[in-house]
Amino acid sequence: MIHKVAEEGNPSILDTDSEFSASDIHQQVGRILSSQDFHASKAQQAFLQFVVDHYLSGETDKLRGYTIATIVFGRREDFDQATDPIVSIHANKLRRALERYYLTSGINDPIHIQIPKGTYIPQFTRSYRAGVELPVKVQPGKKTEKEAFKSGDWPTILVAPFENHTGDPKMAYLGVGIANEIALEITRYQEVRMLWQGAQERKIGPDNAPCTRFLLEGCIKKDHNVLKVLVNLIDREKSQYIWGDSLKTAFNPNELISFEERVAHTVVSQLSCEEGIFTKTLLPEITRKAPDELSTYQALLLYYHFQNKFSIETYMEAYRALRQVCNSAQSCGLAWSMLARVYSVNYSLELLELETPLDEADAFAQKGVLLDPANQRVRMIKAYIHLLKDELSEGVNEIEYALQLSPGTLISQENVGYLLTLLGDWQRGPTLIQNAIEQNPYYDSITRHALWVNWIRQGEYEQAYNESQHFRTPTLFWEPLMKASVLGLLGRVDEGVQAAEELLKCKPDFAVQGRRLIRYYIKFDDIVDRMVRGLKAVQIDVQ
Template sequence: MPLEVCRAQLGLILDSADFDATSRERRFLSHVVEEALSGRGDRIKAYSIAVEVFGRGEAFDPQTDPIVRIEAGHLRRALERYYLTSGQTDPILITIPKGGYVPVFSLRSPSALEAPPLPLVSEKPTAFPARRMPLPLALGGTVALLVAATLVLAWSWKSVRPIVPETPHVLVEPFDDLTGTGAATAIANGLKQEIVSQLSKFKDIVVMESAPKAGDASISMPRFVLAGSVGLSVDSFRLRVRLINMVNGSVLWADSYDGRIKVADVVKAQADVARNVSTSLAQTYGVIFQADANVHLDNPPDDWAAYSCTLSFYAYRVDLKPETRTSVRSCLEKAVARFPKYATAWALLSLVYIDDHRFQFPVDRAFSAAALERALAAARQAVALDPLNIRGRQAEMLALYFNKEIDASLRVGKQALAMNPNDTELMGEYGQRLAFAGEWHDGCALVEEARQKNPSALGYYEVDLALCSYFNRDYPQAAMWIKKSPVQSNPLYHMVAAAVLAEGGYKIEADREREWLDNNQPDLVQNLREAVSKRLTRSQDVEFFIGSLKKAGLAVAD
């Protein structure tokens, strides 16, 4: 395979906004690729990488300092994510197989997507002159033109940077080493890089590893700083970490985490700590969201006003009131008009349109169909603008589900959760889709995990868990969950409560729910079968639920 084609693919990866890697990981990749292409693959060892890339001294010992192995793991995941997103059509695959650090180059073609890796280029670089070899001579005219066109198109696409409102910038500072040992330094560095990697999966924040230079107006100053320290005991480490609001110097959040320092355990421990930190800070309703939601400006600039629309969406999801949805929809429509490349605003607007479709009573089929069509279009716009935007993927999953494209919906949800397994908002929604599609065991497990990881989350978790217990025939547990839910302004809460309580034999409470529906939602009562069938996929689940509604005294058409 020609050297220049491999180098071009490296450039394509490094120039991509979707290559979610730190500067050190980028140097790592550049180093091993260039060494391999220069015929020095036999020199690519942990020691040489540590010394030449990471600046470690000649006394570096890979047996006691796992930094290269840790960074290689981060790099492999970054490459996997890149090829899952904007690198899906790249002509060349660059991988670093586990067990070593020598890269492998594979040619991707329509007829050989699953072909084994091709051999590396010649071990003797002098076989290729310094002058660029004409691609037609190297690969043959047709293949060369396809490769060149692919690279040119990809580079031109990636040169366009979306114009979006100002989002929270978080500076992750190096963690202080409290012991001054090489092992503690390696663990502190590894923890920082893993936290940067996990935080970067949340696309509604910008993660920084260094503060902008004084006077550099091209880069926004961070509003939040994550700082901490690492200490060692005989066989474990402790990370103490805190998030600081740079506006007033207040500490918004602080916690500590422990992990074992055996080589076999340290990588997993660092990953676990990073997941906990990123979930606490960056998830929906997390620490950063709460801090920004409490900021109120009398005359906000356009970018803050647009960003505030996304915060108001999450406030609306707490109670799902129709009048609030109207104002949020209007705000988000203005936001995408002002910032047409703001992927998150498109995604949340799609979710509002989905709510227009699923929470509309009485049902206007023309309006409902139009809302679903708008939802799917807005979701796909969000994903096109940013393939890694989890809210966009979530909206696409829901729009496909309500469009009765169940398999496609679940595929999107699965892919999105693989992109960011720490996103509890997506986890809960995907779990709900799985459960309602009949995969109750796996779906309910995800809903429960989402609720545990996001204790300040929405009330629909309790409704979902009530349904999980209900379909598991555990009616006392189902009744406990439904009574815990705070979303009693939503008519569907009362529909679920009526079914759960009637099936469990709680007649007085079930009668109360039936009366509420009769008095407040007569249009829903007249269309109960349609409302249930819109949400539950399997006919046996629909009929069982309808039977429970009949036990509650509701008249449901057969």
């Protein structure tokens, strides 16, 4: 008999006392592999069959990256997973295929198969739909689900199928499909715990939903040849509608799948990005807590607050909170990566006289990758460290990996574009940033810096000046630096001198240290030389 305990944060409510025979599990694998809703390649299907078969035969020692690479994916005996991430890439895609399957045709299946991150050993649990109430089991010292919900340890959201208001019963599938895509997109970001309501269950509302903080619901409407989707987010703790949006498209049956994906990307980018609805809603609840009173998620929120409201005060809040969390709860890869980012920001921008060496930041970032290798944000922070260390090819490889983890998503798209641009990809990088600016109202404005760099590279100084107007971080020396150098290149000396004076207020020794500080972020000599020439025109002679 087989028994495994479900991983915390699984997107369904699971009974962890279930047992299954090998025959039960083989039948479940057969259901998955034969389903049209299991979107996996032949290699990923073989991957799933391999790990299940070896688990059932008691050969879990073979469920390692090297063995899977050589047997399932046909790699040679000299395979090195440090340079060839094929197994982790396909494992991540397989996990997503399983998630999609259990949100669609597999929602009522008796056995839920997972491959938890950080391992290739499968887990098997009995699956219950979100509408089924389960008894609460409490271990000594552990919080019940309701206590965890109330304490705000991790935000939880229930996604309900969108109601069909088109007047055509045959369109009901579209509401289910849109909710499916939103649920899948949310599961890519481990900061939010997601539950799913099956399409055939009684409607869930504020009074009968499981213990989730947020409820996402919506409806679809059709007027002549226009299809409209309305979406609302409810904060159940406060009994408030806190956000809503609507999206329209011309009705074309051949393009409904792409419309579902676009709705999901747009909605989740507004909810889960660093300056999104979850952050704005939950951040005010923790601003008066001491670092040792914060949960891991609350420390992550303070990091996002620093990213959005760049100041010495918000930096220190994030710095203290992340150090405390990483000392006490060492298994969260994202927290370690954020601590790496905080260290490296201070190292490269010289905000405060703190000991934040780049080597330590790199070690923290590497620990984040080891703990959470399939997290896109973790990978982007590692790429950022590579940039600061002049390891451009390694940085590009890390960003390519991050792109494969969440293709098409709007969350962090501008940050991927920012890093690609600074690493020298002058085509894809600016395109990704512009796309995020157009589609995501909560994009990170600091990424405008990379667009400014690209305009300077092309000698388009008016465009660069316009870009500098969108870069507003008064406590950061890069804001007056960008304006002063481009105004010097434009010959607008009087305005440039004023910006240069602001730069020297931020960094009095910039003439001595400036080239080193610029080189942390701009790796190409021709661009650096143009900046230095512009600064000289406004009376800052950089050594």
